[in-house]
Amino acid sequence: MGETHRHATAPPVKLATWNVNSIRQREPHVRRWLERVQPDVLFLQEIKCEAPQFPAGFADLGYTAHVVGQKSYNGVAVLARIPFEVKHTALPGLPEGDAQARYIEIVAGGLTLIGIYLPNGNSGGEAGYAYKLAWMAALRDRAAALLEAETPFAILGDFNVCPTDADFAPGALSPGDALLRPQTRAAYRSLVWLGLTDAIRALHPAARLWTFWDYQAGCWQRDAGLRIDHALLSPSVAERLIAAMPDKAARGEEQPSDHVPVLVALA
DNA sequence: ATGACTGAGCATCTCAGA
Numbered sequence: 001m002g003e004t005h006r007h008a009t010a011p012p013v014k015l016a017t018w019n020v021n022s023i024r025q026r027e028p029h030v031r032r033w034l035e036r037v038q039p040d041v042l043f044l045q046e047i048k049c050e051a052p053q054f055p056a057g058f059a060d061l062g063y064t065a066h067v068v069g070q071k072s073y074n075g076v077a078v079l080a081r082i083p084f085e086v087k088h089t090a091l092p093g094l095p096e097g098d099a100q101a102r103y104i105e106i107v108a109g110g111l112t113l114i115g116i117y118l119p120n121g122n123s124g125g126e127a128g129y130a131y132k133l134a135w136m137a138a139l140r141d142r143a144a145a146l147l148e149a150e151t152p153f154a155i156l157g158d159f160n161v162c163p164t165d166a167d168f169a170p171g172a173l174s175p176g177d178a179l180l181r182p183q184t185r186a187a188y189r190s191l192v193w194l195g196l197t198d199a200i201r202a203l204h205p206a207a208r209l210w211t212f213w214d215y216q217a218g219c220w221q222r223d224a225g226l227r228i229d230h231a232l233l234s235p236s237v238a239e240r241l242i243a244a245m246p247d248k249a250a251r252g253e254e255q256p257s258d259h260v261p262v263l264v265a266l267a
Numbered sequence: 268a269t270g271a272c273t274g275a276g277c278a279t280c281t282c283a284g285a
Contacts, residue, residue, distance in 0.1 A: 021273075021274070021284080022273085022274055022275080024274095024275095025273090025274070046274095046284085048274070048275065049275090071275080071276085072274085072275050072276065072282090072283090073275080073282085073283065073284090120283080120284065120285060121285090122283090122284080122285060123282080123283060123284080123285095124283095160284095160285070162285095172285090173285075174269070174285095177285070178285080179285060212285075214271090214272080214284090214285065215271085215272035215273055215284095216270080216271040216272045216273090217270080217271045217272085218271085219271095219272095226285070228285075255273095257273095258272090258273080258284080258285085
């Protein structure tokens with residue numbers, strides 16, 4: 001009963017991730033997007049509130065929510081229209097736990113699905129950057145454990161990593177930014193090179209695709225964006241990959257998030 | 268020019284975002 005058997009029996013599924021930069025500000029955007037795209041599972045990041053403040057109205061659209069909230073900063077959640085079971089609400093293996101709400105792991109549709117908001121690493125000096133690297137090491141260990149158990153899984157979310165120089169517009173980041181420092185990229189490679197598939201790059205190897213455009217300095221108007229929201233697939237899940245794309249149109253709406261949704265379709 | 272917007276909150280300024 002390894003991955004091969006589940007692969008043969010699992011139903012088609014649409015997975016998505018979106019850093020909404022406050023769910024209370026973006027509730028209408030998320031509602032519109034759910035109605036239009038109808039993903040089975042949507043992971044949210046930077047909801048910037050605790051569970052009691054999370055909007056209740058998504059149930060009207062057929063979506064069940066589970067919220068891992070935090071006041072003011074961070075906060076993740078999942079919205080799903082298929083049954084799911086919550087397995088973890090913090091990243092296992094961090095040396096002293098995690099005071100910040102950045103991780104949710106569920107099982108749905110025969111898959112382990114992980115939503116992450118990986119630390120940015122530009123604030124808090126060296127300690128802030130060390131936290132990012134520790135978080136990435138624990139995430140790699142979590143992925144390695146799932147691979148060892150032959151558990152089919154996907155990790156979706158805001159990774160706060162530009163994997164290569166093809167993943168940001170020239171001038172959109174400073175050379176020493178925590179999103180592209182060599183240690184950051186090495187940590188990201190050590191995760192992907194366990195045997196995971198970057199869904200967007202697998203289907204669009206050379207495209208200029210961004211998932212984030214800063215609010216400042218006309219970045220959207222001059223298309224100076226970053227590709228930092230990713231979907232990484234375990235081997236048997238990657239075999240089912242049929243589509244993966246950021247929804248750029250979301251950035252052009254009124255009062256948008258600075259990130260757009262990333263949608264992944266599995267056969 | 269480590270600036271420019273946006274959001275939250277012990278709020279009219281600070282912190283964080285990336």
